[in-house]
Amino acid sequence: IQMTQSPSSQSAFVGDRVTITCRASQGINSFLAWYQQKPGKVPKLLIHGASTLQSGVPSRFSGGGSGTDYTLTISSLQPEDVATYYCQKYDSAPLTFGGGTTVEIK
């Protein structure tokens, strides 16, 4: 199963709503996680089960979708959200990651 993220990069103003899409080549039954990786840092789990917010993650992050199509939304972009975001499917091995989406501030 291939995981395709779009866009590969996105630039937005502070306060903007940002949406990242992840598409699986086959249905993955919401076994979908989102990670944030800031430059030079370790990946951090944001969302699992497609829409369950990991403890401690700000509520401006949300996840949705089902079947093959999933989204990560940042409701109001903050400067500390500058990072690369990855989706990952975990319904079966291999636990494939998407190619990543780099989010920057305009």
Next chain:
Amino acid sequence: EVQLLESGGGLVQPGGSLRLSCEVSGFGFSDYDMSWVRQAPGEGLEWVSGISSTGGRTDYADSVQGRFTISRDNSKSTLFLQMSLLRAEDTAIYYCAKATQPRRFLDSLDYWGQGTPVTVSS
């Protein structure tokens, strides 16, 4: 506090071998499945291998199948990755990571180590 500490990375020649270790603390290691994930310089994340909480089930990415072996010692709270027949394309930072839920093979990964770098070059 959950901690994962990788070690064993370094410079190795093509065709060589290396054994990575990941010592964990702060959670019941024997209750959780574990994974290795790597990141080549300037590239994205690639899941390498996973192992169940008992060690009875393992899985590998096609790119490392037959060359890498994942294992664990629950008595020492340590995860291992034996890498052999190394290639230049195996050059990456290798992270160990913990499954989010106990006894759930193939899960999201909620805690990650700082990573250990592996460079394959002559």
